[in-house]
Structure formats: structure tokens, C-alpha cells
Amino acid sequence: MIDFVRNVRLWFAPEEVREEGRTPDYRFSLANxxxxxxxxxxxxxxxxxxxxxxxxxxxxxxAWRVGLALALLAAGVLCSLRAINHWVRCERAMRRGEDLPTSRFPALLSVLVAVVAVVMVVVVLAGRAG
Amino acid sequence: MNGPGPDGIGSGPDGAGSGRDGAETGRDGARTGRSGSGAGRDSAEAERDGSGAGRDGTATGRDGTTAERDGSGTGRDSAGAGAERDGSGAGRDGVGVGAGRRDPGLQPERTRLAWRRTTLSGTVAAVLAVRATLHGGATAGGLVVCAVCCLLWLCFLLIAQFRIRHLDRAAPRALPPRLAAAAVAATVALAVCAAALIA
Structure with missing residues (x-):
């Protein structure tokens, strides 16, 4: 959790990222x-x-419509936060010469999207039938 | 990880499939072929992207040819000869290819296209926002939120344009964190506006 707070600080402090480690080949940064x-x-x-x-x-x-829509929007917000957090961590790892960070987020996101999709199918079909 | 460092050692490979870039430097014939997961040492094998989130992987085979696979699902590129064969460019000074010599792997161009793709997704979201407002009669509050959405879209476009302009230079620098944070803030704000329009 402390790590996350530190990362958030780095989102807005460009000079601090450059303070540690060596600047990687710019192509790695572009890939990141x-x-x-x-x-x-x-x-x-x-x-x-x-x-x-x-x-x-x-x-x-x-209720179903708004619930599903809000679930997707929440997933969108989580993805965008994940985007910058992961970007900062990778940039730092490249500078320090460490391994890139691993994360469970992609798996969780996949499961969430799959669940929402299945729920949508069920709800739509039930609505058609009923 | 350090790709082509001046000591030619590079970093330890990771077999987990996390989609890294590895560049090879040939120094005095010594092979330092280091690639990310699954990279065939004897062939120009690309990295498999397991997450579906569009990771780019560059792998170099022993003979120094490079095949790049772009896992974002928008088309596969294969650019050859992305590695620095003579080691004179990448990494000697830690900066990358020498000034005036653009990356033959077209990385800045690919990054520019990635920005364009992202603004396209943003445009789709903004159009849907406008549609949501106008559908079934527009309320005053709805119009205000819609205007905010359009403003956010414009902001995103400006951020992208600013970054793209920078990428056209000879030796582009890494993305400034403030720009990244601004892009993310625009996206989150768009989501909040969407919630306001829906509920």
C-alpha cells in the first residue's frame, strides 16, 4: 500500500523518476x-x-441497465489507473535494471469482463422470454 | 532491465511471458542475445502476448534479426533489423540511436500510431456520450455534462498532438509523467461524466 502511495506521487513528479538508475534506451521507454x-x-x-x-x-x-453500465464504467476507471501505475513501475524497474513488475490485474479484468458479458446475455434473454 | 549496456551484459531474462523488449548488441562477435519469454535463441522468435493488453515485444535471434509482434490486435507488424548490429547506437551512451539516425524498427512511428488509436477510442466514447445526451430529449444538466465531455475529448486530442509533435524529433525522450497523468485524468473524468449521463 505504501508502495502504491509512492507510485502515485511519482505520477506527478517527473524529475524524481529520473533521479534513480540509468536512463534506458529510449525505445524501451517508447514500448512502455x-x-x-x-x-x-x-x-x-x-x-x-x-x-x-x-x-x-x-x-x-x-436497475439492470444502470448496474451493468456502472460496472463497465468502474472497470474503465480501474484500467486507466492501472495504466499509469504500471507505466511508472515499469519505467522505474527499467531504470534500476530490475525485473518488470508482475500483476494479477489482467486476470481480474478478464474475469470481470467475462462475468459482465455473461450477465448481460442472461438478462437480455430473460427479458426477451419474460 | 538494461538492454544494451556498455558492459554488454544486459539483464537476466524473464521466462514469465511479461512481454519485454530485448535488444541485442553484438560486441566483438560475442552473442548477448537476451530476449523475453519464449524467445527462440536460434530464430527470430517473437514474444507471445498473454494479456491481450497490447504489449509489444521485440525479440532478437542469435543472428541479430528482429521480429516485432504487436499484440494489440490491430495488426501485426514485422520490422526487420531493429537491433544494433555493431553496438554503436543503442546503449553506448544510454541514450539510444545516435542523433539524426532514427530507429529502423520505427518505434517512434508506432508510438505515434498508438496515440492516434487511443484518440480514436476516445472519439468513440465522446460520440456515444453525445448520443446519450441527445437521445430522448436533452435536459439542461445533460447538455452541460455533454459539453464537459467534448472539452475532455479536446484536451485528450491536444495532449496526443503535443506528444506526437515531440516524437517527430530525432531522439525523442520518454513520456513525461505529467502528460501521462493528464491523459489518465481526462479518461477518469470522462467515466465520471458517463456515470452522470447514465444515472
Missing amino acids: ERTFLAWLRTALALIGGGFAVDQFLPHLRW
Whole structure:
């Protein structure tokens, strides 16, 4: 948890990142940046998905629709926070010559998206039948 | 990890499939081929991306050829000869390829395209936000939130343009954390506006 707080500080303190270790080959930094952008794209896609659930399933009950949409939006927010946190940690690891950090987040996100998708299918089919 | 360091040692490989970049330097014929997970030592084997989150991996085989696979699902590139064969560019001074010589692996260009892809996703989200506002009659509050969404979209576009302009230089520097934080803040704010529009 302390580590996370330290990382958050580094989001806004560019000079501090450069203080430690050696500057890696800029291509590694660019690759790290592309990963960061990929996570951001995932977050934006989840936000778009939240909108889509709200707009394209009008016959769903209000509670289900809003619940699913908010779940997707929350996943989007988590992805964007994960994007910058992971970017900072990787940049630091590259500077120090350490291994890149591992994380359970991708697995958790996959499970969440799968669950939401299954719930959506069930709810839509139940709505059609009932 | 250090890719091509001046001592030619590089760093320990990680077999876990985390999608790293490894660049090889040939120094006096000594092979220091270091790659991320699953990289075939005798062939230009690319790294498998297990997370689906668009990790780029560069692997270099013993003979120094490079194949890059982009796991983001938007198209696979294979750029050859991304490694510095003679070791004169990458890493001697820790800065990268020499001034005036752009990366043959087209990394700055790929990063620029990645920014463009991200603004495209942002555009889709913004269009859906506008649609959500206008659908079924627009309330005053809805219009305000919609305007905020459009402003956030514009901010994101400006951030991307600023960074892309920088990438066009000969030796681009790493992404400044403040820019990254601004992009993330715009995304989170968009999500908050979405919640306001939906509920």
C-alpha cells in the first residue's frame, strides 16, 4: 500500500523518476508508453461499452441497465489507473535494471469482463422470454 | 532491465511471458542475445502476448534479426533489423540511436500510431456520450455534462498532438509523467461524466 502511495506521487513528479538508475534506451521507454496507451484504450473502450449498454438495451429494467453500465464504467476507471501505475513501475524497474513488475490485474479484468458479458446475455434473454 | 549496456551484459531474462523488449548488441562477435519469454535463441522468435493488453515485444535471434509482434490486435507488424548490429547506437551512451539516425524498427512511428488509436477510442466514447445526451430529449444538466465531455475529448486530442509533435524529433525522450497523468485524468473524468449521463 505504501508502495502504491509512492507510485502515485511519482505520477506527478517527473524529475524524481529520473533521479534513480540509468536512463534506458529510449525505445524501451517508447514500448512502455505504447503499453500504457493500450491500457488507456481498454479503459476508453470499457467506457464506451458502458454507454452502449445504457443506450442499446432500452427494454431492460432500469436497475439492470444502470448496474451493468456502472460496472463497465468502474472497470474503465480501474484500467486507466492501472495504466499509469504500471507505466511508472515499469519505467522505474527499467531504470534500476530490475525485473518488470508482475500483476494479477489482467486476470481480474478478464474475469470481470467475462462475468459482465455473461450477465448481460442472461438478462437480455430473460427479458426477451419474460 | 538494461538492454544494451556498455558492459554488454544486459539483464537476466524473464521466462514469465511479461512481454519485454530485448535488444541485442553484438560486441566483438560475442552473442548477448537476451530476449523475453519464449524467445527462440536460434530464430527470430517473437514474444507471445498473454494479456491481450497490447504489449509489444521485440525479440532478437542469435543472428541479430528482429521480429516485432504487436499484440494489440490491430495488426501485426514485422520490422526487420531493429537491433544494433555493431553496438554503436543503442546503449553506448544510454541514450539510444545516435542523433539524426532514427530507429529502423520505427518505434517512434508506432508510438505515434498508438496515440492516434487511443484518440480514436476516445472519439468513440465522446460520440456515444453525445448520443446519450441527445437521445430522448436533452435536459439542461445533460447538455452541460455533454459539453464537459467534448472539452475532455479536446484536451485528450491536444495532449496526443503535443506528444506526437515531440516524437517527430530525432531522439525523442520518454513520456513525461505529467502528460501521462493528464491523459489518465481526462479518461477518469470522462467515466465520471458517463456515470452522470447514465444515472
